Amino acid sequence: DTGVSQDPRHKITKRGQNVTFRCDPISEHNRLYWYRQTLGQGPEFLTYFQNEAQLEKSRLLSDRFSAERPKGSFSTLEIQRTEQGDSAMYLCASSPEIAGGNYEQYFGPGTRLTVT
């Protein structure tokens, strides 16, 4: 399977704990995105990488959230001191970069986070 993969698929944690999620994009894609989706809503943009550079962050991304893409391949999203409001599906997407255009983003299956 050469699609976007995410790990773990499900995570249950207690409030106050730290969690880290991993995303492996499609190998030739140099753009990587993180989104958050709550029940009944569309995905909301969190942050965007082009290669290893984090180029954009949403105001939704509080100080407790940090994302990295150290080698321009896989990415991690860490949430520190989790709160119940962090419970959501965290989606990763990737897309190619071709000059002068917008291109479809391919999504992974998501990581479902439940904070108890």
Added chain:
Amino acid sequence: GESVGLHLPTLSVQEGDNSIINCAYSNSASDYFIWYKQESGKGPQFIIDIRSNMDKRQGQRVTVLLNKTVKHLSLQIAATQPGDSAVYFCAENIFSGYSTLTFGKGTMLLVSP
């Protein structure tokens, strides 16, 4: 799997009917639009896209129509099948160089055999 469709507008059709799902987008500067399909417990799946210099684009069994005057997008699915049952989202993008997508609220499509 967990449903993503709670409290969403719902379109119920019979197998073989044509379906039309509508979306009002928010930003008149948006120049790229995508329709995604999301099944329960899965990530969004790309269906079809359209750029703002077009008003219609066709794929296999799907057609997207864009009306920039009223900021309206629609997805037409021909000969709807039970496997088409899912939540459908439109997403818009302003080419700022970053290509971040803004998603609409979604419509649940239910197809009865």
